[in-house]
Amino acid sequence: MAVKTNGCVDGNLPHELTDLLVTLASNWGDVIEVSGIKVEHLKGAMTNEVYRISWPIENEESSRNVLVRLYGQGVELFFDRDEEIKTFQCMSRLGFGPRLLGQFSEGRVEQFIHARTLSADDLHETEISALIAAKVREFHQLDMPGPRNVVLWDRLRTFLSEAKEICSAEHMKEFRLDELDDEIKRLENEFPEEQEIAFCHNDLQYGNIMIDDKTRSLTLIDYEYASYNPVAYDFANHFCEMAANYHTETPHVLDYNKYPGLEERHRYIHAYLSYAGHEADESEIGKMSEEAEKYSLASHIFWGLWGIISAYVNSIEFDYMEYARQRFEQYWLKKNQLLGVKHQ
Known part of the structure; x- marks a missing residue:
């Protein structure tokens, strides 16, 4: 469950993120064990760190997937994060792109697109x-x-x-x-x-x-x-x-x-x-x-x-x-x- 966070090369998932994931899983009717959460670092991002987070779904062979975006350092120099979130939410309402599932201080959780x-x-x-x-x-x-x-x-x-x-x-x-x-x-x-x-x-x-x-x-x-x-x-x-x-x-x-x-x-x-x-x-x-x-x-x-x-x-x-x-x-x-x- 190691994940690279801002200023932390090999730390655990931020507690705030873990709590958010548990809440989301509960809302979806999943029984989630923190020790069962899998983290995959998705390469190619240059502004943020992006991860695929998954956990098993009870009585099913598949697993639940979400995308976690950890905000990069200094990004506030390039754009207004609040405005970007508003754009993201508006896109989501228009059916254009992934849904915003939740936010925490270091980043956000998005719908994982199976493509x-x-x-x-x-x-x-x-x-x-x-x-x-x-x-x-x-x-x-x-x-x-x-x-x-x-x-x-x-x-x-x-x-x-x-x-x-x-x-x-x-x-x-x-x-x-x-x-x-x-x-x-x-x-x-x-x-x-x-x-x-x-x-x-x-x-x-x-x-x-x-x-x-x-x-x-x-x-x-x-x-x-x-x-x-x-x-x-x-x-x-x-x-x-x-x-x-x-x-x-x-x-x-x-x-x-x-x-x-x-x-x-x-x-x-x-x-x-x-x-x-x-x-x-x-x-x-x-x-x-x-x-x-x-x-x-x-x-x-x-x-x-x-x-x-x-x-x-x-x-x-x-x-x-x-x-x-x-x-x-x-x-x-x-x-x-x-x-x-x-x-x-």
């Missing part, structure tokens, strides 16, 4: 990519509460401010943080005022997408960074994530040879726009593709800053700083290509 998490290779499969595009379209059409204002630029400036506060002088210089205010402003001015804005996931990596292989239905999970943003930014984030594989010996290493080419990007956007009978024309697809490419620059800054901050505040075994280096390397390279400016 598999996608792999890095799955994102490039034509059929699965089309399913993702359709599911993302559904997500974008959700009527979520709150002002429908773009959050991206304010978040980038907040992340930059936080990075400057905690960074060493060496990292300040290496990552050119003093230049990024102007870079963010330049990027923001690249886009027209009239854009398609929707409630975006903002973190469409393969580990946040689950599939039932029998029904071919998808579930998007983890809404920590979800907010209203340009649709093309959600595309950009997803395309950038195709370079990642977080289940290798070096999960921080990105392979941009796997970044989708023009045909693959257009196919995804066509599937997105064509969902529910909409006829997408080539000009519309091309326009959104171009916008997504430019928004990839914002994605690199966002996750680059996230990596720098995480390196200082999070103890999860992941080379955040090297990850940040790769994102910023791509930023300066892609800026030259996409915005027609010289590499400095």
